[in-house]
Amino acid sequence: MPHRRSDVLAHAVDLLDTHGLAALTMRRLGAELEVQPSAIYHHFASKQALLAAVADEILARGARPRTASEWPDQLREICVELREAMLACTDGADVVATVWAFGLGAAAPVADLEKVLTDADAPDELVAVASRTLVHYVFGHAFEEQTARQAVRLGAVDRSLDSLPDFGLGLDLVIDGLRLRLGS
Amino acid sequence: MPHRRSDVLAHAVDLLDTHGLAALTMRRLGAELEVQPSAIYHHFASKQALLAAVADEILARGARPRTASEWPDQLREICVELREAMLACTDGADVVATVWAFGLGAAAPVADLEKVLTDADAPDELVAVASRTLVHYVFGHAFEEQTARQAVRLGAVDRSLDSLPDFGLGLDLVIDGLRLRLGS
Structure with missing residues (x-):
């Protein structure tokens, strides 16, 4: 079953939080989601694009009322x-x-x-x-x-x-x- | 021929400058100096100790008259x-x-x-x-x-x-x- 972008992103943040930045690779993310790396690249064109989405998700999760x-x-x-x-x-x-x-x-x-x-x-x-x-x-x-x-x-x-x-x-x-x- | 600590350190800084932080490993440093990693550990007890010496060397090289x-x-x-x-x-x-x-x-x-x-x-x-x-x-x-x-x-x-x-x-x-x- 194909994963939605939001699912892949949530898993990427979990992977980062659990194992640190060195573990956050397209290959490992694909392996954990049981898809080919190409399925990850479908949602994120590059490792940089994935990192950017992860950074914005980290900030979004930390948003507080001002x-x-x-x-x-x-x-x-x-x-x-x-x-x-x-x-x-x-x-x-x-x-x-x-x-x-x-x-x-x-x-x-x-x-x-x-x-x-x-x-x-x-x-x-x-x-x-x-x-x-x-x-x-x-x-x-x-x-x-x-x-x-x-x-x-x-x-x-x-x-x-x-x-x-x-x-x-x-x-x-x-x-x-x-x-x-x-x-x- | 065994390498002196200062030679190993100078090579570590060169390796960092040429290939970046991800390339700076005890294994690679040993390979480039054609010694076993244990010979590197003889001078630097851990990767952290090597990094610390590299950081201090970077600062020492940048010292200017004040x-x-x-x-x-x-x-x-x-x-x-x-x-x-x-x-x-x-x-x-x-x-x-x-x-x-x-x-x-x-x-x-x-x-x-x-x-x-x-x-x-x-x-x-x-x-x-x-x-x-x-x-x-x-x-x-x-x-x-x-x-x-x-x-x-x-x-x-x-x-x-x-x-x-x-x-x-x-x-x-x-x-x-x-x-x-x-x-x-």
């Missing part, structure tokens, strides 16, 4: 949501950051940050730079946190995890830089 | 040096960020940032948070830039690279956040 009314809180809300969505799936930070770097997906967080800053009357260049700076910070922090926690859990390394809860403090530092620019 | 006298310029100098060192080697950002997350190496940039901030009389918590925030930003930006440039060069994706030169602008935004905290 309630903040002031721009600094709105930026925080988007960044916290992005971080939590990535941390909720094994190697999620690596996948989402890679797909975004490829320009193939995971574009929503930056677009949402840009909208908040545009609505706050930030000049165009600052809108672009600040949105990218915020996601670079979120990706950098989430990649460290996920890599460290996964490696410690596997017993591969033995490092302290005490510094990891500083995500919000670093985020506030970047937002303070924006406050200075926006004069608010 | 000339800045004011703390914001000193922070910039360290971050620019870190970025350029990582970008100079294929998958350098991935390797350095991973090793740092493992807590196994690549510790010098954070230590250097902490020293600058301590000397600038920043309170202890701010020293720790700001140093980590700066490297998270540098890692996030460098990972995007390197992933994008490598994928475009390989013809794997077709995205604009126009936004990538904003590294310094984003860095200034984070440093402005610090200025606000330090009142200077």
Whole structure:
């Protein structure tokens, strides 16, 4: 029986979450679904296209109601949501950051940050730079946190995890830089 | 003839730079040096230990004279040096960020940032948070830039690279956040 695209995608996310990014191949996905790799390529033209869909699914699953009314809180809300969505799936930070770097997906967080800053009357260049700076910070922090926690859990390394809860403090530092620019 | 540790390390960096992180295995390194993998393990107890040495070698090769006298310029100098060192080697950002997350190496940039901030009389918590925030930003930006440039060069994706030169602008935004905290 042929699989629907949404079934293949859900299985790909499960495979990633259970076995990590190295295990997420078209071949293994086909084997687990008991179809030829060509059946996977029918839905996803390439490994990159599959990764892009997986990244967007990770973000979609992490979507939360947004309630903040002031721009600094709105930026925080988007960044916290992005971080939590990535941390909720094994190697999620690596996948989402890679797909975004490829320009193939995971574009929503930056677009949402840009909208908040545009609505706050930030000049165009600052809108672009600040949105990218915020996601670079979120990706950098989430990649460290996920890599460290996964490696410690596997017993591969033995490092302290005490510094990891500083995500919000670093985020506030970047937002303070924006406050200075926006004069608010 | 047995290889010295420094020779094995230099070959590992070459292998990484030429073929990327996926190719950097103990087995392949042994094959290229025409020794058993056990000869590699004689110098590096594990793949993680090898990666840590490679990351520190990438940073050592990127070391530049530091000339800045004011703390914001000193922070910039360290971050620019870190970025350029990582970008100079294929998958350098991935390797350095991973090793740092493992807590196994690549510790010098954070230590250097902490020293600058301590000397600038920043309170202890701010020293720790700001140093980590700066490297998270540098890692996030460098990972995007390197992933994008490598994928475009390989013809794997077709995205604009126009936004990538904003590294310094984003860095200034984070440093402005610090200025606000330090009142200077």
